[in-house]
Amino acid sequence: MKPLAVTAYTVTSAAGHGRAAHLDALRAERTGLASQAFEDATLPCWIGAVARLESVALPRALAAFDCRNNRLAELTLAADGFLEAVARARARYGAARIGVFVGTSTSGVRQTEVAYRERRAAASAALPDWFDYRTTQSTYSIADYTRARLGLDGVTAAISAACASSAKVFASAARSIECGFCDAAVVGGVDSLCLTTLYGFNALQLVSADICRPADAERKGLSLGEAGGYALLERDPAGGAFACLGAGESSDAHHMSQPRPDGAGAALAMRRALGAHALERVSYINLHGTATPANDSAEDTAVTAVFGTTVPCSSTKGWTGHTLGAAGIVEAAISLLVLESGFLPRSLNTRTKDPKLTADVLLASRTATVDCVLSNSFGFGGTNCALLFGRAP
Amino acid sequence: MRCALKAFGIAAPGLPGQAAARSVLAGAAPYLPADETPYAPVLLPPNERRRATAAVRQAFRAAEDAVAGLEPGTLASVFASSDADMAVLNRICTALAEPVRLISPTDFHNSVHNAASGYWSIAVQAMAPTTTIAAYDASFVAGLLEAAALTRDLEEDILLVAYDAVAPAPLFDARPLTLNASVALVLARDAGAPGTLSIESGGESETPCANAALEPLRRGNPALRALPLLELVAAGRAGRVTLRGTGDSRVTLEFAP
Numbered sequence: 001m002k003p004l005a006v007t008a009y010t011v012t013s014a015a016g017h018g019r020a021a022h023l024d025a026l027r028a029e030r031t032g033l034a035s036q037a038f039e040d041a042t043l044p045c046w047i048g049a050v051a052r053l054e055s056v057a058l059p060r061a062l063a064a065f066d067c068r069n070n071r072l073a074e075l076t077l078a079a080d081g082f083l084e085a086v087a088r089a090r091a092r093y094g095a096a097r098i099g100v101f102v103g104t105s106t107s108g109v110r111q112t113e114v115a116y117r118e119r120r121a122a123a124s125a126a127l128p129d130w131f132d133y134r135t136t137q138s139t140y141s142i143a144d145y146t147r148a149r150l151g152l153d154g155v156t157a158a159i160s161a162a163c164a165s166s167a168k169v170f171a172s173a174a175r176s177i178e179c180g181f182c183d184a185a186v187v188g189g190v191d192s193l194c195l196t197t198l199y200g201f202n203a204l205q206l207v208s209a210d211i212c213r214p215a216d217a218e219r220k221g222l223s224l225g226e227a228g229g230y231a232l233l234e235r236d237p238a239g240g241a242f243a244c245l246g247a248g249e250s251s252d253a254h255h256m257s258q259p260r261p262d263g264a265g266a267a268l269a270m271r272r273a274l275g276a277h278a279l280e281r282v283s284y285i286n287l288h289g290t291a292t293p294a295n296d297s298a299e300d301t302a303v304t305a306v307f308g309t310t311v312p313c314s315s316t317k318g319w320t321g322h323t324l325g326a327a328g329i330v331e332a333a334i335s336l337l338v339l340e341s342g343f344l345p346r347s348l349n350t351r352t353k354d355p356k357l358t359a360d361v362l363l364a365s366r367t368a369t370v371d372c373v374l375s376n377s378f379g380f381g382g383t384n385c386a387l388l389f390g391r392a393p
Numbered sequence: 394m395r396c397a398l399k400a401f402g403i404a405a406p407g408l409p410g411q412a413a414a415r416s417v418l419a420g421a422a423p424y425l426p427a428d429e430t431p432y433a434p435v436l437l438p439p440n441e442r443r444r445a446t447a448a449v450r451q452a453f454r455a456a457e458d459a460v461a462g463l464e465p466g467t468l469a470s471v472f473a474s475s476d477a478d479m480a481v482l483n484r485i486c487t488a489l490a491e492p493v494r495l496i497s498p499t500d501f502h503n504s505v506h507n508a509a510s511g512y513w514s515i516a517v518q519a520m521a522p523t524t525t526i527a528a529y530d531a532s533f534v535a536g537l538l539e540a541a542a543l544t545r546d547l548e549e550d551i552l553l554v555a556y557d558a559v560a561p562a563p564l565f566d567a568r569p570l571t572l573n574a575s576v577a578l579v580l581a582r583d584a585g586a587p588g589t590l591s592i593e594s595g596g597e598s599e600t601p602c603a604n605a606a607l608e609p610l611r612r613g614n615p616a617l618r619a620l621p622l623l624e625l626v627a628a629g630r631a632g633r634v635t636l637r638g639t640g641d642s643r644v645t646l647e648f649a650p
Contacts, residue, residue, distance in 0.1 A: 001546075096594070096642065105505060109482070116486040119563065126563050133567035137482075139506050139527035140475065147640055155594075156639035157535040158527040160477075160506030168524060175542035179394045181594065195489045200501030249522035251514035256444070257502040265520055380502055381511020383523060 001174045001275070003392045004244045005237030008085035010076060011333035013227035013320040014048030018079035023337050025319055026345045029365070033211055033223050033321050038193045043202055044209040048225025048321030049193060050075065062148055067108035067136040069192040070145045076190065076228030077149060085232055086150045089184055099182035100156040101173045102143040103165030103189035105325035105379075107158070108136035110194040142190050146230075154182045160325065162379030163288070164249075165189055166229065167328025170387055171247035173233050188230035189329035197224055197324060204257060212291035212322070214315035215300075215347050215361045217354040222290045225321025229329035231336075237392035242336055245372065245388045248272025252382025259295055263302030265384050266376065270306045273374060273386035281390065282311055283368060284344050285359075286331045286375040289315020290322050299376065300357040307359075314362045318348025328377040328385065335373040335389045342367045394592055396544045397585025398578060398648070401626055402458030404432070404451065405574035405610055405617060410458045411627075417604070418620075418627035424606040429573060436465065436516040444499050445512055447573075448478035452509035452556040453516070455575035455616075460517075460552065463579065469521035469549040472510040472556070473536025475529050475615045476568060478503060479560035509556065521549050532557070533576070533618040534636045534644050540580050541592055550581045555616035571613035576623065588626060588650040596635035596645035622646055 010018060014032025015025040025032065033046045056071040077083055089098060115131040122128075135141055143158040155176055159168050166189020173185035201207045201224065208221035237243045250272065252265035259266070266288075274282075285307070288299055296315075303313060316334050323330050338344060346365040347353075353361055372390035401411055407427040408414035416422040434453035437445060445453070452472060460468070481504045488496045502508070507525035514523050522543075528535035533555040540553035556575035560568050580590070600621045602608050611620045621634045625648040638644045 109486075112482065112486050113489050116490040120490040127567060131567055133564070134529060137567075138475070138529055139477070140529040140532075143527075144529070144639070153640040153642055155535070155538055155642070156528065157539065159524065160527050161510070161523075161525045162505045162507055171522075171546075172524065172539055172542075175546045176538065179542045179545055181394075181538055181542065195494065196485055196496075196501075196504065199489060199494050199496050200485070200498075200504065203496050203498040203501055249524070251511075251520050251523050253514045253518045253520050255515070256441075256508070256511050257498075268520060379507070380505045381507040381523075382514060383507060383511065 001246055003237050004174055004233040004235060006242045006244060006336060007232050007234050008082055009231040009333055009336055010080035010082040011229040011330055012050060012076040012079060013323060013330055014050055014225050015319040019337060023341060027343060029348060031319050031348060038198060041195060041198055043198060045207050046211045046223040047193060048223065050226050064132055064135040065141065065145045067111040069108045069142055069190055072192045072226060072228045073142060073145055073190045076230060082230055086186060089232060090151060093183045095151055095153045097154055097183040098152045099154040099173060099176050099185040100143055100147045100152055101159060101169040101185060101187045102146050103159045103169050103325045103328060104139060104142045104191050105160060105162050105165055106191060106194055106196055107139045107142050109196050110192060111136040113195050150186060161383045162381055163324050163327050164377040164379035164383045164385040165325040165328060167377035167385035167387055168249060170244050171249055174247060177235055184234045186230060186232055189326040190228040191323055191325035192226040206292050211349050212317055213349045214289040214291040214317055215296050215353055215357055216350045217352045219291045219293060219296060221292050223321040225323045227320055227323035227326040227330045229326060229333045239392055241392045242339060243390065243392040245277060245390050246273040246275045248386045250384045254382050257380050259298040259378060261298055263298045263305060265382060266299055266302035266378055267305045269384035269386040270374065273388045277388060279307055281372045282374050283370040284338055284373050285311055285313035286335050287313050287315040288376040288378045289317055291317060300359050303359045309358045310360055312344055312360050312362050314345055314347040316345055331375045332387055335375045338373050339370050339389055342370050344368055394541060395584060396541045396590055397581040397583060398588050398590045398626060399581050399585060400459050400579040401623060402455040402577035404454035404458060406572055415627045418624050420604055420628060424604060437512060441512055441515055446478045446481055446503050448558040449509045449512050451558050451573050451575045452554050455577040456513060456552060456554045459577035459579055465517040466519045467549060468519060468552040469543055469547050470510060470513060470523040470552040471526060471536050471540040472554050473526045473532045475527055475532045475557050477506045479564050483561050483564050528639050530615050531637055531639045532615045534638050544580050544582045550579055553578045553580060555619060557614050557616050572610065574614040574616045576616045576619040588648050591647040593645050594642065596643035599637050600634045622648060
């Protein structure tokens with residue numbers, strides 16, 4: 001793909017509100033995860049909840065969109081001058097020429113869970129009157145909220161490909177710009193805590209009672225988190241500007257909820273993201289690294305197949321938890337922070353590296369000269385996406 | 394931009410497959426409402442066939458219709474659906490409202506919006522990219538833009554599958570889609586047979602179906618916003634179709650056989 005300038009970006013997760021808070025948490029090795037309950041869930045686990053979400057208010061004109069997921073979007077958009085950056089772009093390109101691509105896995109399903117609970121308590125056949133499917137539960141709600149909140153009217157879509165959703169938004173935006181459907185794009189992802197994913201991953205025996213420990217010999221599974229992130233992408237980056245240099249997508253064609261053990265689909269996505277860029281340029285890989293036994297093992301096989309065993313890599317889910325449909329944009333933002341700062345974060349909570357893993361998983365953070373960063377995201381349905389970030393030539 | 398439209402598939406009440414539906418879509422035969430018939434996807438391996446939900450089977454029905462005679466494993470794909478499987482959503486939210494919350498692991502993996510795309514890539518053993526798009530009532534056109542853009546991006550031809558399924562109670566009142574339906578297109582780079590599709594943003598009012606009897610179908614399921622286009626394709630007739638896009642936008646398609 002042609003490089004796209006990342007002219008603004010922001011991220012909000014349990015690790016903090018905005019870029020500076022994330023870099024600070026990374027440097028201080030301060031996790032956002034806590035051993036706490038979500039709502040009245042009774043599962044023993046750690047979660048990455050975003051603070052103060054309950055008190056976030058949406059603009060009055062968009063009140064119908066009110067739900068946990070759109071509140072998280074609102075809070076996310078408010079950091080790092082992102083609203084202002086988009087307003088300037090809107091003045092430059094026109095509202096109809098800026099596309100909006102937002103990833104999510106569960107959108108506003110928390111609202112539907114509450115509606116069903118009230119229905120049961122009231123012994124009612126119908127859902128409560130306040131329930132608004134289109135503006136909350138609908139997968140598209142988060143993209144429509146983002147579009148309306150930013151005052152944009154370009155091509156808009158929610159991309160919902162499980163945990164690869166908000167990595168794939170970069171690929172879709174790049175294509176749309178290349179075809180002239182838009183001149184610039186806001187990409188992002190937002191996923192919020194809900195009982196569906198908590199009890200769902202638990203039913204698959206993928207939730208760890210302990211804090212998640214990516215790449216650890218005794219890793220037991222993931223910790224769930226919630227997060228939002230956005231980036232503004234524009235064509236023809238100036239030389240040296242931070243840019244998305246590649247986006248590679250592939251399918252495992254193997255299993256609905258298990259990765260291909262040979263990592264072939266993941267490796268294909270990484271090779272496609274590299275494209276014509278020399279793999280020696282990759283200074284750090286942000287792993288998908290969910291801390292489930294199967295994911296970390298298959299990803300290690302894939303990374304080693306493409307890069308050998310010497311490229312420093314880590315999963316940052318020890319800070320944020322697995323934020324599902326937001327994981328792609330959160331880790332894209334962390335990759336950009338790594339590019340800017342030269343700070344390579346360690347694999348947090350990893351005590352003893354699994355001896356069967358051969359990639360160079362960082363057990364201590366360090367600084368380095370960073371040329372390019374690769375970020376991996378893989379999802380249910382066997383969908384894979386890798387992104388390459390660096391400076392534009 | 395423009396791309397080749399190589400094939401299409403359709404599955405809706407009274408329009409059970411492109412071969413059977415062609416004369417109705419072309420205006421050469423009247424539309425006769427009919428009950429839906431059950432469908433078992435042919436391409437799904439037995440394990441996945443057992444687990445696939447009604448919405449996934451609905452997606453497969455048009456997809457298998459469109460790829461007949463092609464090598465489906467060589468295609469990249471885009472799945473466009475407003476609501477994926479609301480029956481699964483209903484089961485999960487019902488279970489989560491109970492004092493003891495037990496949700497089925499199969500329901501959970503089927504709850505992802507990209508379930509159909511995952512089953513498809515497994516069924517046809519395609520490692521090519523697949524994307525899943527949602528844009529509420531504009532899901533067909535949003536999927537079409539993504540699929541058309543992919544023809545420029547990839548070497549592979551692109552399968553677009555738009556599908557949605559009727560919600561069970563109590564969700565039906567909140568999202569009243571009136572019929573199950575799916576539409577599939579196979580798109581390729583540049584121009585070709587049976588026709589070429591040009592896509593541009595803008596346009597005025599939405600184009601209704603040429604056959605007024607098909608209007609309730611077009612309005613009853615987001616996938617069937619494709620019907621006015623399919624009427625042109627089936628008739629081999631050149632023409633323009635304007636679709637409502639997201640927000641206040643419009644997208645105009647021009648079909649040339």
